[in-house]
Amino acid sequence: MSVDGHLEALRREGRIVIVGASLAGLRAAETLRAEGFTGTLTLVGDEPHEPYDRPPLSKQVLLGKVPADHTRLPRRRPIDAQWRLGSAATGLDLAARRVRLADGDTLDYDRLLIATGVRARPWPHELEAELDGVFVLRTQDDAARLHHRLAAGPRRVLVIGAGFTGSEIASACREREVPVTVAERAAAPLVGALGGVVGEVAAELQRAHGVDLRCGVLVTGLEGDSAGRVRKAHFSDGSAVEADIVVVALGATRNTEWLADSGLGAGPRGIACDAGCRAFDVRGIVTDDVFVAGDVARSPHPLFGYQFLSLEHWGNAVAQAEVAAHNMVSASAERRPHLWMPSFWSAQFGVNIKSVGVPPMADQILVSQGSLAEHRFTAAYGYQGRVIAAVTFDQAKWLDFYERQIEQAAPFPPEFTTVDRRPEGHQPVSAGFPDPSQPTHGPTVTLSGYSPTDRRVSFTPRRA
Amino acid sequence: MTSVALLGQILDYANRPDPYPLYAELRRTPVVRDESGPYLVSTYWEIKGLLHDPRVSSDARNLTPDAAAAVGHEQDPDLPPSFLLLDPPEHDRLRRLAMRPFGPPHTPRRVFEMHGELAGIVSGLIDGLRGRDTVDLVDDVSYPFPVTVICRILGVPREDESHFHEWADTIAAGLDPIGTAEERAAMAQAVRQARADLARYLAELIEERRRAPRDDMLSAMATEHGPDGQLSPVEMITTSVLLLIAGHETTVNLITNGMLTLLRNPDVLKRLRGEPGLVVPLVEELLRFEPPVQMLPQRTTLADIDIAGTVIPQGAPLFLMVASGNRDPQRFTDPDRFVPDRPDNEHLGFGHGLHSCFGAPLARLEAQLALTELVRRLDAPQLVEDPPPYRQNAVLRGPRHLPLTIGGVRD
Ligand SMILES: Cc1cc2nc3c(=O)[nH]c(=O)nc-3n(C[C@H](O)[C@H](O)[C@H](O)COP(=O)(O)OP(=O)(O)OC[C@H]3O[C@@H](n4cnc5c(N)ncnc54)[C@H](O)[C@@H]3O)c2cc1C
Numbered sequence: 039m040s041v042d043g044h045l046e047a048l049r050r051e052g053r054i055v056i057v058g059a060s061l062a063g064l065r066a067a068e069t070l071r072a073e074g075f076t077g078t079l080t081l082v083g084d085e086p087h088e089p090y091d092r093p094p095l096s097k098q099v100l101l102g103k104v105p106a107d108h109t110r111l112p113r114r115r116p117i118d119a120q121w122r123l124g125s126a127a128t129g130l131d132l133a134a135r136r137v138r139l140a141d142g143d144t145l146d147y148d149r150l151l152i153a154t155g156v157r158a159r160p161w162p163h164e165l166e167a168e169l170d171g172v173f174v175l176r177t178q179d180d181a182a183r184l185h186h187r188l189a190a191g192p193r194r195v196l197v198i199g200a201g202f203t204g205s206e207i208a209s210a211c212r213e214r215e216v217p218v219t220v221a222e223r224a225a226a227p228l229v230g231a232l233g234g235v236v237g238e239v240a241a242e243l244q245r246a247h248g249v250d251l252r253c254g255v256l257v258t259g260l261e262g263d264s265a266g267r268v269r270k271a272h273f274s275d276g277s278a279v280e281a282d283i284v285v286v287a288l289g290a291t292r293n294t295e296w297l298a299d300s301g302l303g304a305g306p307r308g309i310a311c312d313a314g315c316r317a318f319d320v321r322g323i324v325t326d327d328v329f330v331a332g333d334v335a336r337s338p339h340p341l342f343g344y345q346f347l348s349l350e351h352w353g354n355a356v357a358q359a360e361v362a363a364h365n366m367v368s369a370s371a372e373r374r375p376h377l378w379m380p381s382f383w384s385a386q387f388g389v390n391i392k393s394v395g396v397p398p399m400a401d402q403i404l405v406s407q408g409s410l411a412e413h414r415f416t417a418a419y420g421y422q423g424r425v426i427a428a429v430t431f432d433q434a435k436w437l438d439f440y441e442r443q444i445e446q447a448a449p450f451p452p453e454f455t456t457v458d459r460r461p462e463g464h465q466p467v468s469a470g471f472p473d474p475s476q477p478t479h480g481p482t483v484t485l486s487g488y489s490p491t492d493r494r495v496s497f498t499p500r501r502a
Numbered sequence: 503m504t505s506v507a508l509l510g511q512i513l514d515y516a517n518r519p520d521p522y523p524l525y526a527e528l529r530r531t532p533v534v535r536d537e538s539g540p541y542l543v544s545t546y547w548e549i550k551g552l553l554h555d556p557r558v559s560s561d562a563r564n565l566t567p568d569a570a571a572a573v574g575h576e577q578d579p580d581l582p583p584s585f586l587l588l589d590p591p592e593h594d595r596l597r598r599l600a601m602r603p604f605g606p607p608h609t610p611r612r613v614f615e616m617h618g619e620l621a622g623i624v625s626g627l628i629d630g631l632r633g634r635d636t637v638d639l640v641d642d643v644s645y646p647f648p649v650t651v652i653c654r655i656l657g658v659p660r661e662d663e664s665h666f667h668e669w670a671d672t673i674a675a676g677l678d679p680i681g682t683a684e685e686r687a688a689m690a691q692a693v694r695q696a697r698a699d700l701a702r703y704l705a706e707l708i709e710e711r712r713r714a715p716r717d718d719m720l721s722a723m724a725t726e727h728g729p730d731g732q733l734s735p736v737e738m739i740t741t742s743v744l745l746l747i748a749g750h751e752t753t754v755n756l757i758t759n760g761m762l763t764l765l766r767n768p769d770v771l772k773r774l775r776g777e778p779g780l781v782v783p784l785v786e787e788l789l790r791f792e793p794p795v796q797m798l799p800q801r802t803t804l805a806d807i808d809i810a811g812t813v814i815p816q817g818a819p820l821f822l823m824v825a826s827g828n829r830d831p832q833r834f835t836d837p838d839r840f841v842p843d844r845p846d847n848e849h850l851g852f853g854h855g856l857h858s859c860f861g862a863p864l865a866r867l868e869a870q871l872a873l874t875e876l877v878r879r880l881d882a883p884q885l886v887e888d889p890p891p892y893r894q895n896a897v898l899r900g901p902r903h904l905p906l907t908i909g910g911v912r913d
Binding site (some may be wrong): 277406408409412414416435436437439442454455456457458 | 854
């Protein structure tokens with residue numbers, strides 16, 4: 039059969055299996071149907087719920103504004119899929135093109151999409167992690183439980199880890215007027231993602247809102263009462279805090295264990311794939327029928343020196359799912375690269391934080407508009423003399439401009455005058471990222487690999 | 503460097519009914535210097551880019567002196583500019599303070615809660631058309647409706663409208679970049695006078711509201727304190743002048759253009775009658791197709807900006823031709839067709855970025871209500887003349903009158 043004929047048959051009556059029934063999985067399924075795929079589509083998800091949205095879980099849900107089970111993702115179109123919810127995929131046979139499920143069933147596929155995302159890293163001491171009142175926050179069920187306990191009026195909440203999730207949880211606690219302590223290993227909150235300069239602003243925000251913020255400390259142990267309820271946490275500086283809720287927000291682990299013996303290049307840092315979302319096998323050879331998207335994927339980005347980026351960003355999951363789905367049912371000449379500009383948002387302590395590009399790659403930062411002291415600013419991040427990222431606090435309207443600057447590899451520090459440039463906007467300073475060789479609890483972006491050449495790719499996003 | 507002589511033609515009153523072919527010509531060079539001085543930007547992506555570009559200023563004090571003289575931007579020595587003509591951080595503070603009593607985050611439900619009241623005003627105006635077989639949509643509905651609304655919101659007595667109507671018109675006319683140096687000087691003089699008169703009027707009103715507050719924006723501005731403090735007395739005046747004018751001179755065009763477009767597209771009008779929900783995307787399409795604000799002529803550059811093959815030098819006057827961007831075929835398929843349920847319609851009708859229309863949610867609601875009610879209640883409306891007579895303004899473009907014959911008014 040000709041290649042074209044083969045593709046035609048695949049599009050008409052092929053079997054596509056998607057493992058991971060969340061944001062990336064759902065958007066990919068919808069895109070497949072939108073692209074005209076009429077074959078069998080199976081969505082496998084280990085959670086019992088239909089695909090739901092996670093960002094509200096640490097925001098509106100904890101505030102009680104939206105019930106945890108009301109964050110179902112809106113559907114863009116009917117997908118006419120076979121749903122296998124509540125059943126985990128436990129194995130993959132690459133040669134036989136078959137997925138094994140926990141209940142013993144198997145699913146044969148012509149194309150497979152892996153979108154198993156990440157899970158919250160649990161508290162490392164198992165017995166302490168099992169104490170009543172110790173939580174993580176990743177799923178709808180996690181959010182429902184945590185909200186329930188917050189609503190009961192705890193005496194104090196301890197949040198371990200001041201990344202985005204931890205900071206948002208602390209913010210929700212303060213909005214509910216619940217006393218909260220935040221313990222962070224680094225010198226300030228959000229340092230892994232945004233660097234020390236912006237981290238200082240985040241620290242000020244937390245303190246201004248009454249958070250008992252403790253930086254540069256480790257939580258060394260959790261202590262329970264006789265009934266097995268958590269009551270106290272001990273810190274590396276010798277101090278302790280009484281808390282009846284402890285939320286462990288130490289970043290995430292990729293859901294790749296089920297692929298351990300599959301021969302796919304899957305490990306703790308995710309599944310590496312090419313810019314067309316095709317997974318690499320353990321030999322570093324790209325597969326042609328296994329695709330990856332969302333939080334579990336790592337893919338090379340031309341704009342950032344072809345480094346393999348893993349991005350735990352909502353927008354990335356959507357964009358990558360769309361590209362993967364398109365490429366799954368397209369001839370090679372029709373395939374598209376996933377060239378998404380990394381971007382994400384966060385809402386905490388009344389501030390809207392947005393980021394584009396890859397801040398942790400930066401060595402320097404310049405507050406190009408507004409002022410850190412007012413907690414309202416735009417900061418440009420520079421790496422080797424070019425603009426690599428930008429972050430806004432309550433100034434999202436400027437972000438589009440900086441996004442173009444990143445795409446055009448514009449020089450850093452920016453040479454031009456802008457509106458709202460303050461004295462602090464005249465001199466770049468060190469961005470203050472921790473030494474990458476030091477372990478942290480997981481910045482939003484991990485970088486690895488080397489640029490194949492020094493050349494820059496001109497990156498023009500599809501318009502319209 | 504290429505330059506064109508299109509601005510004169512666009513401003514020429516003879517082209518008011520249909521400036522769109524001129525915009526199409528303009529788009530052949532996305533960024534170009536007009537003979538008369540300003541740089542005209544006419545394509546969607548370039549306009550949008552500049553609306554988000556922090557090197558672009560709305561503060562005329564950043565024009566080079568020559569440029570300022572050439573486009574007739576003169577500072578009013580008596581009254582500072584409103585936030586429309588300021589940059590951050592002043593702009594942001596003033597806009598936040600003005601937003602406090604009007605919209606989110608502090609007053610998120612204000613516009614939403616006015617729904618019933620607005621519907622009542624429109625139906626009252628339409629009731630008034632009973633027994634007539636010709637009406638002037640502008641004088642009978644599209645002007646009085648938003649004016650009544652903005653008066654209520656601000657807390658300006660509707661009865662005083664006869665005073666400030668003319669001031670408002672003069673100030674609005676002042677937005678047009680016009681002809682000779684003498685004409686510009688005369689216009690500037692008239693605008694200054696009108697602003698001073700309106701300012702005096704509003705100052706008295708604000709003082710009254712400060713002493714005896716009511717449930718309106720002037721009272722809120724005069725009495726409430728937020729995290730940004732309070733507007734100064736002069737800022738209260740410039741802000742309320744701005745809101746009063748904006749509430750007066752723009753939505754009237756949106757409603758009139760809407761009815762005119764519907765009467766030119768009877769199949770759409772018929773569809774809207776049977777499908778009132780269509781009005782939501784329809785008003786967006788209207789904002790794209792016939793935007794009440796055709797161009798933004800009050801920007802300048804803080805640095806040389808290299809864009810679409812042209813370098814706009816620092817301090818040059820910059821006109822963003824949003825009505826042209828809205829018809830850019832690179833962005834909108836079939837841009838010259840009115841498609842009431844056009845998908846992916848991110849038009850420039852309310853601008854974009856920092857200065858995007860303050861009153862947008864209100865204008866949307868007013869146009870949606872007015873058009874659904876007009877279409878539902880007017881029997882057999884027909885245009886008396888097409889094109890109708892236009893107002894002089896090229897920036898705030900719209901018919902001065904829209905005479906219609908009607909077969910009757912339904913309940
Ligand atoms: C509390 C919270 C707040 C967030 N806030 C923001 C924000 O403000 N901005 C932002 O940009 N991003 C935010 N994110 C990140 C965003 O939600 C993720 O980027 C997005 O959910 C990724 O989608 P995904 O489909 O790739 O992975 P996931 O949503 O993690 O979905 C993966 C799914 O696969 C399932 N699965 C795993 N293993 C298996 C298996 N073996 N078999 C079957 N199913 C399996 C998982 O249970 C899960 O349902 C937030 C995340 C959380 C948890």
